[in-house]
Amino acid sequence: MNAREVFEKRLRQAVRASAREVQEYAQENHRFTSKTGELERAIDVRQVSDFTAEVYIDSNAANYGPFVHNGTKAHIIRPKVKKALRWVPQGGNAFIFARRVRHPGTRSDPFLYKALEAKQEAIKGIFSKAVNVALDDIANSVISDTKSINIKIKL
Structure with missing residues (x-):
């Protein structure tokens, strides 16, 4: 795996982890009164592309969700x-x-926006860690390649 592939793999993982972080916060922190838990379960995540994920309200699971969120x-x-x-x-x-x-x-309860705002620092941390892990992976790969080159040179 080349350096670019390693870096992209770690970024994809960071995107997924960040979206899950926002999803979990939105499910736990809202103003609406939950009777069945249906709306919390309707808060879902989908990977749109390699580096884009969406946290959204699944209208099939709770068709009233957008009305609660937007008022x-x-x-x-x-x-x-x-x-x-x-x-x-x-x-x-x-x-x-x-x-x-x-x-x-009804008054809006923009719990998705609030979750994103509340998790900004955590998301920065997730991406910072992903970049550091990618750099470590790349450095270890270069070091192991260098060792194999040295071995070949010594022979």
Whole structure:
């Protein structure tokens, strides 16, 4: 393996490790109240290219995730199929019906951005360590090549 391949291998490892670091922090540090853990599990990582990874909310696992992260504006909720909406108020025991409801909107909880910001120093450390390990690998490779050359010269 040449020096470039060694360096690229270590950088790919650093990209994956950094993305996992952000993912784990986002799963553990957020403002939303989790009832099922579904949204935490929906925070996922994908390798986009050799040197790019994304931490994202998997909308297939929790379709409401982007709304929690980005918030929503005030809006009207209407029934899709039936003529009225129905729910039981908190602490109540009877149904309430309405043809539409004015939802006040939700405040955003940008936990992915906060996780990236909180983990900046850790990410710098991961890349610093990866570069140092790559340099050590390359130096050891050069030293072992030099030893084999010396042996050949002595013979």
